[in-house]
Amino acid sequence: MSNNKGLILVTGGTGYIGAHTVVELQQSGYQVVIIDNLLNSTVQIVDQIAAITGQRPDFIKLDLREKQQVAKLINSYPNIEGVIHFAASKSVSESVGDPLLYYDNNVCSLVNLLHAIKGKPIKFVFSSSCTVYGEPDQLPVTEATPLKAATSPYGNTKQIGEAILKDTAQAHSQLKVIALRYFNPVGAHPSALIGELPKGVPQNLVPFVTQTAIGKRPQLIVYGNDYPTPDGSCIRDYIHVVDLAKAHVAAIQRMQHNEMLDVYETFNIGTGKGNSVLEVINAFERITNVKLNYRIGPRREGDIIKIWADVSKATQELKWTAQLNLDDMLSSAWAWEKYINNNPFKND
Ligand code: NAD
Ligand code: WQD
Numbered sequence: 001m002s003n004n005k006g007l008i009l010v011t012g013g014t015g016y017i018g019a020h021t022v023v024e025l026q027q028s029g030y031q032v033v034i035i036d037n038l039l040n041s042t043v044q045i046v047d048q049i050a051a052i053t054g055q056r057p058d059f060i061k062l063d064l065r066e067k068q069q070v071a072k073l074i075n076s077y078p079n080i081e082g083v084i085h086f087a088a089s090k091s092v093s094e095s096v097g098d099p100l101l102y103y104d105n106n107v108c109s110l111v112n113l114l115h116a117i118k119g120k121p122i123k124f125v126f127s128s129s130c131t132v133y134g135e136p137d138q139l140p141v142t143e144a145t146p147l148k149a150a151t152s153p154y155g156n157t158k159q160i161g162e163a164i165l166k167d168t169a170q171a172h173s174q175l176k177v178i179a180l181r182y183f184n185p186v187g188a189h190p191s192a193l194i195g196e197l198p199k200g201v202p203q204n205l206v207p208f209v210t211q212t213a214i215g216k217r218p219q220l221i222v223y224g225n226d227y228p229t230p231d232g233s234c235i236r237d238y239i240h241v242v243d244l245a246k247a248h249v250a251a252i253q254r255m256q257h258n259e260m261l262d263v264y265e266t267f268n269i270g271t272g273k274g275n276s277v278l279e280v281i282n283a284f285e286r287i288t289n290v291k292l293n294y295r296i297g298p299r300r301e302g303d304i305i306k307i308w309a310d311v312s313k314a315t316q317e318l319k320w321t322a323q324l325n326l327d328d329m330l331s332s333a334w335a336w337e338k339y340i341n342n343n344p345f346k347n348d
Helices: 016-027 044-053 067-075 092-097 099-117 153-171 205-214 241-256 277-288 312-318 326-342
Strands: 007-011 031-036 058-061 080-085 123-129 176-182 184-186 220-223 238-240 264-269 294-297
Touching: 007 016, 016 031, 016 044, 016 080, 016 241, 067 099, 080 099, 080 241, 092 099, 092 153, 099 153, 123 153, 123 241, 153 176, 153 264, 176 241, 184 205, 184 241, 184 326, 205 220, 205 277, 205 326, 220 277, 238 241, 238 326, 241 264, 241 312, 264 312, 277 326
Parallel strands: 007 031, 007 080, 031 058, 080 123, 123 176, 176 264, 184 238, 220 294
Antiparallel strands: none
């Protein structure tokens, strides 16, 4: 495979989704430089990426809140073709307690990055989220579904980020932007060398499931079974992180091939299929033959009842469709949990 498709800067590239995307970029022939301040990841991930792809991405430890440093870094790579911006803080509950951390880290970092690339012909991919839709009135949600008022500072930073990027792309013709609205990323690389590394007690379902199954957590609580859904538990559109990573490569290629219909575009990135919490648990038990210790608990405040994506725009325009199913997601997450149990990482 030729390594001449261009240099891509990946912010947050040692994080969960970033690391998987670096692998897919390298395997598609791109050169990669990672920027990360290791706030929520470890530099060991660079070795893990190199073990998968046989290529070591450049790694620069840098905090995107440091405006001068960001500008200096961008100037030191004059041939950057694209930027994929994952770096952000992502805990909804933390954002409620410390909103300024979120506005600073998620919004100021983005603005610093945009200042640094101003005037350069950059293809920019932004990590947005299905959280921008809130509790939808109609399902599935399309990209044209009106956004609801954000229910957390974290969600607000994604709406603000999208707005900043739209305005900036419209004002500066050199910049092209694709915002990918991820649904619920889960699973791990099939090599089991990279995956999600939650700090402390996981807030998300699948890491909690695998940590309970391996004995790190005593019991999983299902947050409510009295919702208006077929089995009473909440429904999400879970998307394999490897499929999600590939959507970023597709987005860069769409911009490189001048296929955009506008300077700023959004795409839903999900499978188009919803699964309930109880379906996830049952699938996990079936695939792994592990009996999960769980009980039904009260609802979690602020939870969306049900959401899944209409993915026809991504299929038609981005020419991307998810290939992996819930079983693939859960078996890879389980393989990764077993791997890190035997090979602990620094931020465990
Ligand atoms: P992650 O925490 O694993 O990765 C984010 C990375 O960014 C980490 O390695 C962290 O150290 C780094 N980072 C944070 N602030 C930084 C800063 N100021 N300077 C440099 N590096 C910094 O998270 P993830 O799950 O990989 O999420 C990636 C992106 O996708 C985020 O923008 C997140 O909001 C978005 N997203 C995630 C989900 C999800 O459920 N995981 C869903 C929708 C959207
Ligand atoms: C999934 C389902 C829970 C844990 C969050 C963010 C969102 C987005 C993705 C970034 C829900 C249930 C969970 C547990 C449970 N991130 N659950 N017991 O809530 O869709 O979204 O992550 O943009 O912004 O809010 O994902 O994995 O937390 O929950 O029953 O211990 O699992 O109630 O129905 P969610 P999740």
